[in-house]
Amino acid sequence: MVAGPSKRRARHLVFLPYFVFLALFLIWPATFVFVRAFQQGDASRNPMIEAMTGQFRGAFVYSLQISLSSAAIGLVVGSLVAVAIVRLDHVRALRSTVVGYSSVAANMGGIPLAFAFIAAFGMQGLATRLLREVNIDLIGWGFRITDFWGIVLVYLYFQIPLMTLVLVPALDGLRRTWQEAAQSLGASSAQYWRFVALPILTPALLGGFLLLIANAFSAYATAYALSSGGSRLVPVQIRFFLQGNTITGKTNLGYAMAAWMVIVTALLVLGFQLLVRRSEKWRS
Amino acid sequence: MRARNAVWWLVLLVATVFYAVPMLAMARFAFQRIPVIKLSWGNVFDKWTAAPLVDSLRNPDFHRAGLLSLGLAVATAALTVLLLVPTMTFAHLRSPRMRRFIELSSVLPFVVPAIALVIGFAAAFRDTAPIFVRSSFGMVPLLVITALPFTHRTIENGLSSLDLRTLADASRSLGAGWNRTIWTVIAPNIRGSIATASFLALTVVLGEFTIASLLLKNTLPLYLAYAQGQNPQGAFAVGLSLTALSAVFIALANRFGGTRPGSRQQR
Numbered sequence: 001m002v003a004g005p006s007k008r009r010a011r012h013l014v015f016l017p018y019f020v021f022l023a024l025f026l027i028w029p030a031t032f033v034f035v036r037a038f039q040q041g042d043a044s045r046n047p048m049i050e051a052m053t054g055q056f057r058g059a060f061v062y063s064l065q066i067s068l069s070s071a072a073i074g075l076v077v078g079s080l081v082a083v084a085i086v087r088l089d090h091v092r093a094l095r096s097t098v099v100g101y102s103s104v105a106a107n108m109g110g111i112p113l114a115f116a117f118i119a120a121f122g123m124q125g126l127a128t129r130l131l132r133e134v135n136i137d138l139i140g141w142g143f144r145i146t147d148f149w150g151i152v153l154v155y156l157y158f159q160i161p162l163m164t165l166v167l168v169p170a171l172d173g174l175r176r177t178w179q180e181a182a183q184s185l186g187a188s189s190a191q192y193w194r195f196v197a198l199p200i201l202t203p204a205l206l207g208g209f210l211l212l213i214a215n216a217f218s219a220y221a222t223a224y225a226l227s228s229g230g231s232r233l234v235p236v237q238i239r240f241f242l243q244g245n246t247i248t249g250k251t252n253l254g255y256a257m258a259a260w261m262v263i264v265t266a267l268l269v270l271g272f273q274l275l276v277r278r279s280e281k282w283r284s
Numbered sequence: 285m286r287a288r289n290a291v292w293w294l295v296l297l298v299a300t301v302f303y304a305v306p307m308l309a310m311a312r313f314a315f316q317r318i319p320v321i322k323l324s325w326g327n328v329f330d331k332w333t334a335a336p337l338v339d340s341l342r343n344p345d346f347h348r349a350g351l352l353s354l355g356l357a358v359a360t361a362a363l364t365v366l367l368l369v370p371t372m373t374f375a376h377l378r379s380p381r382m383r384r385f386i387e388l389s390s391v392l393p394f395v396v397p398a399i400a401l402v403i404g405f406a407a408a409f410r411d412t413a414p415i416f417v418r419s420s421f422g423m424v425p426l427l428v429i430t431a432l433p434f435t436h437r438t439i440e441n442g443l444s445s446l447d448l449r450t451l452a453d454a455s456r457s458l459g460a461g462w463n464r465t466i467w468t469v470i471a472p473n474i475r476g477s478i479a480t481a482s483f484l485a486l487t488v489v490l491g492e493f494t495i496a497s498l499l500l501k502n503t504l505p506l507y508l509a510y511a512q513g514q515n516p517q518g519a520f521a522v523g524l525s526l527t528a529l530s531a532v533f534i535a536l537a538n539r540f541g542g543t544r545p546g547s548r549q550q551r
């Protein structure tokens with residue numbers, strides 16, 4: 001009785017190391033980014049405002065355009081692949097193979113992925129060469145692996161499988177009985193998809209879309225390796241400003257851009273979480 | 285029905301080509317000593333060699349980078365298990381609210397992109413505890429954080445598939461302390477999950493570029509980026525091997541899945 005409150009406190013003490021760890025190595029660094037981002041110093045404008053003007057805003061627009069484009073294409077193609085493996089579920093080992101490779105590819109990224117696409121779609125790439133054999137001259141059309149659509153193409157390598165992985169469980173949640181019920185009420189297959197399946201899948205699709213945007217938005221290594229560090233993407237720019245501090249005199253601009261990145265990804269991840277929770281409602 | 289299925293087969297075919305071509309192109313560039321311009325149907329099978337990979341494996345820079353990455357990977361996996369297994373076990377046993385809270389906190393690393401995390405980390409610790417920024421192993425906590433969403437999920441799956449309370453009560457009533465209960469009773473029962481979490485941590489660390497790059501630590505991915513300029517063929521060969529290695533790790537993680545079969549007493 002006497003030891004009650006302190007004993008209860010002791011019972012919760014076991015969680016302390018984990019939360020201290022999180023606070024020290026995740027919360028504190030993130031907070032520090034924001035503290036620095038709002039420090040004006042000698043600059044004429046607050047870095048948070050400066051980061052949203054002129055060329056710096058341009059970097060965000062460019063980054064978001066790449067993220068949106070790769071997420072939109074990834075959404076469509078990844079969903080098609082997901083539907084394909086659910087439709088062809090009777091084929092042995094097909095699902096496990098595609099889902100297995102998707103989980104490998106969704107985690108790929110970084111330097112090796114950049115290498116693979118340079119080898120395939122670079123100036124001297126194998127695919128570039130093969131396509132030229134059939135009179136598709138990518139380079140002649142102005143395609144460069146370091147340009148906008150080049151980066152989008154590379155990002156698709158992890159965007160498409162990620163979308164597949166998000167959508168397959170949602171597709172599995174569609175009950176056969178719902179389709180039978182729709183049919184027995186006289187609905188065509190198209191009507192079933194339009195009025196039953198699609199509304200149920202919408203949260204998963206939208207959530208996947210947000211996840212893909214966030215995924216592309218925070219990618220750094222691939223873009224860095226593709227462009228040898230000269231890309232206009234936000235993460236690459238952040239590094240540039242942190243290293244170029246003394247020259248530009250914009251000490252805290254890099255932190256401000258990072259802070260804006262955290263704000264954008266936080267909103268996207270929050271949206272994803274809420275939508276996924278809604279899509280799981282159908283799946284109990 | 286057959287015709288409708290043909291459409292889906294076509295989708296899979298296109299996806300397979302898209303997934304395969306970059307890897308094949310990287311393999312060809314790495315292991316065939318013929319420039320793309322001179323490549324023709326007549327010499328597709330000529331001059332294949334493993335020499336670029338073998339030469340790279342002998343390179344002392346590669347050794348240093350490889351050892352560092354391996355050390356970081358093992359340290360990250362170990363710290364992850366040490367941190368997560370006891371915390372999450374207690375959360376399962378004592379407080380469903382805490383369990384929910386830990387689950388929420390485990391997706392936080394998705395919210396803070398690696399580039400923001402590492403510059404905040406460097407700025408926060410440079411003056412107060414410079415050892416974290418200067419020492420090569422100072423970045424291990426950041427790697428644990430980066431892998432957390434994946435590692436938490438697998439350990440959570442493992443723990444939920446056990447009848448944890450019975451196990452813990454049995455162990456405690458036989459006189460075992462908490463340390464002993466967690467590491468000799470509960471941990472062996474979720475060894476599949478622990479293995480999976482470790483493989484995922486290994487994969488994350490072997491591929492991680494952003495953090496190492498901004499802290500100027502010469503891990504394998506940094507070596508690759510550097511070697512790309514010096515010896516592209518060797519760099520691509522190592523890059524391909526690294527990709528294959530992560531694929532094996534992820535396949536192993538998928539294989540081990542949650543826990544061993546037969547231990548599913550609860551959902």
